[in-house]
Amino acid sequence: MTNSSSSLIGLPAPAKLNLFLHITGRRQDGYHTLETVFQLIDLGDSLDFELTNNGQILLLDNSGIIPEKNLVVRAARALQAEPRWAGQGINIRLHKRIPLGGGLGGGSSNAATALLALNKLWQLELSADRLATIGLNLGADVPFFLCGHNAWAQGIGEELTPLTLPKRWFLLVYPGVSISTQKIFAHPDLTRNTPRAIISDFTQTWKLAGYFGRNDLQTVAARLESPVAIALASVPNSRMTGSGACVFAAFPSLALAQQAKHSVKLPSGMLAWVVESLPEHPLHRYALFQ
Numbered sequence: 001m002t003n004s005s006s007s008l009i010g011l012p013a014p015a016k017l018n019l020f021l022h023i024t025g026r027r028q029d030g031y032h033t034l035e036t037v038f039q040l041i042d043l044g045d046s047l048d049f050e051l052t053n054n055g056q057i058l059l060l061d062n063s064g065i066i067p068e069k070n071l072v073v074r075a076a077r078a079l080q081a082e083p084r085w086a087g088q089g090i091n092i093r094l095h096k097r098i099p100l101g102g103g104l105g106g107g108s109s110n111a112a113t114a115l116l117a118l119n120k121l122w123q124l125e126l127s128a129d130r131l132a133t134i135g136l137n138l139g140a141d142v143p144f145f146l147c148g149h150n151a152w153a154q155g156i157g158e159e160l161t162p163l164t165l166p167k168r169w170f171l172l173v174y175p176g177v178s179i180s181t182q183k184i185f186a187h188p189d190l191t192r193n194t195p196r197a198i199i200s201d202f203t204q205t206w207k208l209a210g211y212f213g214r215n216d217l218q219t220v221a222a223r224l225e226s227p228v229a230i231a232l233a234s235v236p237n238s239r240m241t242g243s244g245a246c247v248f249a250a251f252p253s254l255a256l257a258q259q260a261k262h263s264v265k266l267p268s269g270m271l272a273w274v275v276e277s278l279p280e281h282p283l284h285r286y287a288l289f290q
Helices: 071-080 106-121 126-137 142-147 181-186 199-209 218-224 226-234 254-263
Strands: 008-026 032-052 058-063 087-094 149-156 159-162 169-173 247-251 271-276
Touching: 008 106, 008 142, 032 169, 058 071, 071 087, 071 106, 071 126, 087 126, 087 226, 106 126, 106 142, 126 142, 142 149, 142 159, 169 254, 181 218, 218 226, 226 247, 226 254, 247 254, 254 271
Parallel strands: 058 087
Antiparallel strands: 008 032, 032 087, 032 149, 149 159, 169 247, 169 271
């Protein structure tokens, strides 16, 4: 797809890291409450949108996910249920670069970009709050990708406080496996009562040391999938992001991150990248976020 038409746009969908992830409790409905910091990174997917008038949603992608289960399609269908929808359709081409099942938020980021794009292309004029509500019904991480900022998150991930984070580079390793989030959260050994942290404690510690807290899901994930444990052991000072399976280590400079990548020895089948932190979502200054 190209940008030769005003009805066709190409937009990014960046990945995220959880700089730490604490499970602080469990609600009566079974959802776990958490505290985390979401950090946007420059690894991402991209989506091309072409407006049509046939009311149909056509998704072309290389993810291998059944289209009707893809969060992009589900996001589009949710917007077609809005009162201002006037029967338009959309052709979407999804270019996947974010590993599936990596804990990098690829599906949620794709859904958020779709919500933002279609809100504009279909002229729905939905508010940011309405988009966030629709996004939360698609996945707990979607509201973060709609907010435009790196963020401190609480609740199930939807209570967001924007953060300004220092520049960092990360060595990111994909162990070649994906982990069932449901299995991790259902595991009897999962820590579910980590005391609440304070934002100022995080910001001061992260700025000075590039390290804070832990990922409460990591021990269980490494037990369920040995490649996660191997990746963690291969990369000094690393931790898992989200529910896995990717692990990362933070560095204050590109040179140090590249040096770590060259020195780490990973088994066959594992992939490694050096990625850069983003100060905000690449679409933050678009009218889509207004």
